[in-house]
Amino acid sequence: xxxxxxxxxxxxxxxxxxxxxxxxxxxxxxxxxxxxxxxxxxxxxxxxxxxxxxxxxxxxxxxxxxxxxxxxxxxxxxxxxxxxxxxxxxxxxxxxxxxxxxxxxxxxxxxxxxx
Amino acid sequence: xxxxxxxxxxxxxxxxxxxxxxxxxxxxxxxxxxxxxxxxxxxxxxxxxxxxxxxxxxxxxxxxxxxxxxxxxxxxxxxxxxxxxxxxxxxxxxxxxxxxxxxxxxxxxxxx
Numbered sequence: 167x168x169x170x171x172x173x174x175x176x177x178x179x180x181x182x183x184x185x186x187x188x189x190x191x192x193x194x195x196x197x198x199x200x201x202x203x204x205x206x207x208x209x210x211x212x213x214x215x216x217x218x219x220x221x222x223x224x225x226x227x228x229x230x231x232x233x234x235x236x237x238x239x240x241x242x243x244x245x246x247x248x249x250x251x252x253x254x255x256x257x258x259x260x261x262x263x264x265x266x267x268x269x270x271x272x273x274x275x276x277x278x279x280x281x
Numbered sequence: 282x283x284x285x286x287x288x289x290x291x292x293x294x295x296x297x298x299x300x301x302x303x304x305x306x307x308x309x310x311x312x313x314x315x316x317x318x319x320x321x322x323x324x325x326x327x328x329x330x331x332x333x334x335x336x337x338x339x340x341x342x343x344x345x346x347x348x349x350x351x352x353x354x355x356x357x358x359x360x361x362x363x364x365x366x367x368x369x370x371x372x373x374x375x376x377x378x379x380x381x382x383x384x385x386x387x388x389x390x391x392x393x
Contacts, residue, residue: 197379208385209325209370216379224380256324267379270315270372272324 168192172257172273179247179280187242187276189257195271196262198240199224200232202253203275209256215240216262247280254278283308283375287384294361295392302356302387304371309349311373316345316356319368319386328369329356361391 173188191198199214201224211224215234229251231243240259244251257273284307294300306314313332317325329345331338331354338345344357354371370386 199379199381201383206385209372209383211380211382214379222379225382258325267374267381268313269327269330270317270325270381271327272317274324 170257170259170271170273172255172276174276175274176277177279179244179278181247181249181280183247184243184245185247187244187255187257187278189240189242189273190238191240191257191259191271192238193259193261193271194237195259196237197260197267198234199258200230200240200242201256201258202226202251203256204253212242212255249280252278252280283311283373283380283382285371285373285382285384287369287371287387289387290385291388291390293390293392296361296363298361298391299357299359300361300389302358302369302389304354304356304373304384306352306354306373306382308373308376309352310376311349313374314345314347314354315372315381316343316354317370317372319370321367325370358389361389363391363393365389366391 170191200212201209213232215221255276260267260270315330316328319325329338331347342359368386368388372383
């Protein structure tokens with residue numbers, strides 16, 4: 167199994183450009199989420215989804231858009247990139263058991279620089 | 282709103298020492314808590330998941346405990362090795378939402 171796959175691994179954008187970070191999982195997980203990791207700020211939740219067609223905001227949703235049309239894919243869109251969005255982005259997924267969300271599996275990350 | 286704090290932010294120990302990493306959370310109505318490891322430039326790997334009904338969970342030299350009443354979890358690493366050097370993070374859910382909130386992590390260095 168591939169687990170959680172993120173593409174691209176590295177990306178450089180100019181201010182105002184748009185792009186989509188891709189995330190796919192092959193574990194049939196209901197729960198998927200996007201985090202950004204910044205020095206001194208830790209991991210902060212951007213958006214999450216508890217199933218196809220259902221998304222919700224995390225701690226820092228502004229400037230980002232998501233959709234969940236299939237169980238496998240959860241893309242993150244930057245509509246107009248800003249230097250403040252320079253960060254490392256992680257996608258994660260989890261099985262949703264009776265007792266809540268279980269072990270979280272992470273992708274390898276996308277390092278994004280906005281100039 | 283769930284807030285997760287990890288102390289200390291960094292820790293350096295000689296090889297062979299037993300050590301404890303701390304994680305505290307403000308909302309004790311959690312259904313589980315997870316501990317992760319992150320190596321430099323890499324993603325996170327889940328180490329241990331403790332359900333709310335459990336008090337401890339063990340994997341090899343790692344033992345995690347959970348005390349919901351005090352809002353604390355600890356990760357105990359026995360007989361530390363240089364290969365244990367990494368950043369360790371804990372994460373707790375926020376209420377009944379799908380939000381999993383992370384602490385800022387403890388960066389561990391084990392010196393040979």
